[in-house]
Every structure is written in structure tokens, then in C-alpha cells.
Amino acid sequence: METSPLGRVLVVDDDPTVAEVVAGYLDRAGYDVDRAADGPAALDRADAQGPDLVVLDLMLPGMDGLEVCRRLRERGPVPVIMLTARGDEDERILGLEVGADDYVTKPFSPRELVLRVESVLRRSRTAAVPKPTGPLRAGALSVDPAARRATKEGAELALTIREFDLLTFFLRHPGRAFAREELMREVWGWDFGDLSTVTVHVRRLRGKIEDDPATPRLIQTVWGVGYRLDPDPRAASGAEEGTAEGRTGSTIAGDSAIRGDRGDRGDRGDRGDRGDRGDRGDRGGRTVPAAPPSPAGQTHLTTPADHAAPPTPAPHSSQAGRRA
Incomplete structure (x- = not known):
């Protein structure tokens, strides 16, 4: 019997209605289709026919679809598309983890399934004939x-x-x-x-x-x-460590500039003390505005006392004497 150029697909589902509909759509799309209703029969058909792809129902009697997928993978790299219930997200993920290439949730569109079959087969055949390249x-x-x-x-x-x-x-x-x-x-x-x-x-x-x-x-x-x-994971690791060390060093330098090289306030202005204060604001503290430099070239730190009203001058001593 001549094999279809599109390939042979094995449909494994214990629901005869689903299996018939899927097989019918694949057949009309030009594939050779074989069917099995349980896990052991699917493995026997796979050994006898060597399908290019398997459409596999997850919920099979006896041997479930996950075990069938594992055993198929042990025998060779045949692509597998799993059919799963709509709400079984954990089962879908587990199916992918045991080696399924794709999954379709029930109820599904048979046309979509045919497109998935075409896509998975195209990718697997492209992989089988890789582009020339070195390791x-x-x-x-x-x-x-x-x-x-x-x-x-x-x-x-x-x-x-x-x-x-x-x-x-x-x-x-x-x-x-x-x-x-x-x-x-x-x-x-x-x-x-x-x-x-x-x-x-x-x-x-x-x-x-x-x-x-x-x-x-x-x-x-x-x-x-x-x-x-x-x-190069080692380089990436070193870069991360270097970045962390840089952040630590920057923090230390910023703290030093803010804390107290107060005896040399002019150097603080050269070192960018105002930028350090902006960083402090980004880290959750307040941004402290700096006062303009004094005529001597030093930075004048404003304090609450600088903004207080000037004290009332005391009476002159000569005036106090005349009043007496």
C-alpha cells in the first residue's frame, strides 16, 4: 500500500465518536490514519506502522496517555499531540513535561487540530534536515x-x-x-x-x-x-557580582560624603554631594535641597536657625543711663 506523502498519523482515543471525527478530518487533509482505542493497542500499532505523529488522548482506560507518551519516547522521537479536558491545566503541563509536543483541549475544532498536526510535522521534518553548521x-x-x-x-x-x-x-x-x-x-x-x-x-x-x-x-x-x-554563565555571574559590589561601594561612598567630611565642605560640592542626596530620596528618604555656595566657595548648610527671625537688639547702654 502506498504511503501518503503527508505522512501517517496514529489517533489514540477510547471515545469512538472523537476518534472517528479526528480520523475523518485527517484523512480528508491527505494523511494516512490509523486508530487505537487504548494504550497497549497504541504501542502495538506504533511498533507495526511507525507513525510520523501520534494524536493521543490523555484519559485512556488502563494505561493512561502520560504512560503511553513516555513509552513512545523511549522507542523513538515521534511527535505527540495530546488531547486533554478543558480544565486539566496540571495534566496538560505534565503531558508537556513527559515529552508531548503540543496539546489540544476538548472540545476542540477538528480544523485546528489538523493545523496543529501540519505545524508539528513541519517542525519535526525541518529539524530532521538541519542547516549545515558546526557545533x-x-x-x-x-x-x-x-x-x-x-x-x-x-x-x-x-x-x-x-x-x-x-x-x-x-x-x-x-x-x-x-x-x-x-x-x-x-x-x-x-x-x-x-x-x-x-x-x-x-x-x-x-x-x-x-x-x-x-x-x-x-x-x-x-x-x-x-x-x-x-x-558564558561565569561571566554573567561575575558581572552580577561586580554590579552588586559597585552598588555597595557607591552606597558607602555616598554615606561618607553625606555623613561628615563636614570639615571640608568645599570638597563635598566637588564630589557631587547633591547627587548622593538625590539617590537617598530614591531609596525612600527625603531629597534634601542644597543651599547656594557662600562667597568663600564653601557650601553653606541651611539649618532651621538660619531661617528664624533675627533677635530683637538690646537697648544701648547710654540710652539706658539717661532714662535712669
Whole structure:
């Protein structure tokens, strides 16, 4: 039997109505479609037919979709799209973490599902024929796009298709921040979709490449933007420490200028004491305005006494004598 050039899709769902509708839309779109109603049957069909993609229901009797996805991943890098219930966010995230490439929530549009299938297959085939390039490196990481191989300190990393594509994309654009929408478009090939897909894949990738995923050094979160890969985490760490030391030194110098080199008030003006006082205002204190310099070139600090009314002069001694 001749295989469709678009590929073979295995639909796994215990609901015969859903399976029939999905299979019908995929068939009309030009795919060869196979069906299975439970986990063991799906694994047997996958071994026998070698599908290009699996549409997998999460809630299956006996062996659930998560376990089926794990076993499929153990056998090879076949793309998986999961079908999940509308409110099961935790289950969707767990499905992505075990290696699913995408998910569609029920009830769903069969046309949207066909578009997702096309997108995932297009990305997986593009990844299978990578652009000619040498190994990409960052710190202890090394990625060979042609061989689809990633290592850390010489040990091979077990990455899913999407994790590998995401890491390769970051390594090809070091030091640049990307929004999640950009990553979804460039890595997943989608112009729509749930952005938590990107978040979950970044978190899972960090768990495999970072020394401490809780304090990542390679893939940095850029607040309000998205994510950035720092090619040399040691340099990034040193820069952060240097910035912190600079802030500490600046604070000490500012405190010294404000506190009391009061014996040399002219130097205070040269050192920018007024700027230090402005910084104090930014840190939560009041901004203290400085008085204009005196004719001697020294800075005159205004005090409450300077603004008080002048004292009433005492009567002259000669006048007091005449009155007596």
C-alpha cells in the first residue's frame, strides 16, 4: 500500500465518536490514519506502522496517555499531540513535561487540530534536515545540530525534539532576549497557542542543562520580556557580582560624603554631594535641597536657625543711663 506523502498519523482515543471525527478530518487533509482505542493497542500499532505523529488522548482506560507518551519516547522521537479536558491545566503541563509536543483541549475544532498536526510535522521534518553548521557551545554545553546530539561536560543529554530545537535556537542567538511569542513562532512554528507551552519547555530544559535549575545561569529570565541565553554563565555571574559590589561601594561612598567630611565642605560640592542626596530620596528618604555656595566657595548648610527671625537688639547702654 502506498504511503501518503503527508505522512501517517496514529489517533489514540477510547471515545469512538472523537476518534472517528479526528480520523475523518485527517484523512480528508491527505494523511494516512490509523486508530487505537487504548494504550497497549497504541504501542502495538506504533511498533507495526511507525507513525510520523501520534494524536493521543490523555484519559485512556488502563494505561493512561502520560504512560503511553513516555513509552513512545523511549522507542523513538515521534511527535505527540495530546488531547486533554478543558480544565486539566496540571495534566496538560505534565503531558508537556513527559515529552508531548503540543496539546489540544476538548472540545476542540477538528480544523485546528489538523493545523496543529501540519505545524508539528513541519517542525519535526525541518529539524530532521538541519542547516549545515558546526557545533554550538556555551560553557560546558555542546550541541551538534547535524547529528542531533547535545552534551554537557561530555555526557549526552536526553532531550526531546522540541527541547533540542529550543536549545539550538538559543545557542544560535546568544545574548539576545526573546519574548515567549517569538519563541513560539520561531521554534514551534505557531502564530497562536498557549504560551505556557514555552514556559514548561524552558523549565524542563533548565532541569537538564543547568547545574542548579532553581538559580539558572545559562537561560536567564528577562522580566517583562521573556528569556535570554548567556553563553558564558561565569561571566554573567561575575558581572552580577561586580554590579552588586559597585552598588555597595557607591552606597558607602555616598554615606561618607553625606555623613561628615563636614570639615571640608568645599570638597563635598566637588564630589557631587547633591547627587548622593538625590539617590537617598530614591531609596525612600527625603531629597534634601542644597543651599547656594557662600562667597568663600564653601557650601553653606541651611539649618532651621538660619531661617528664624533675627533677635530683637538690646537697648544701648547710654540710652539706658539717661532714662535712669
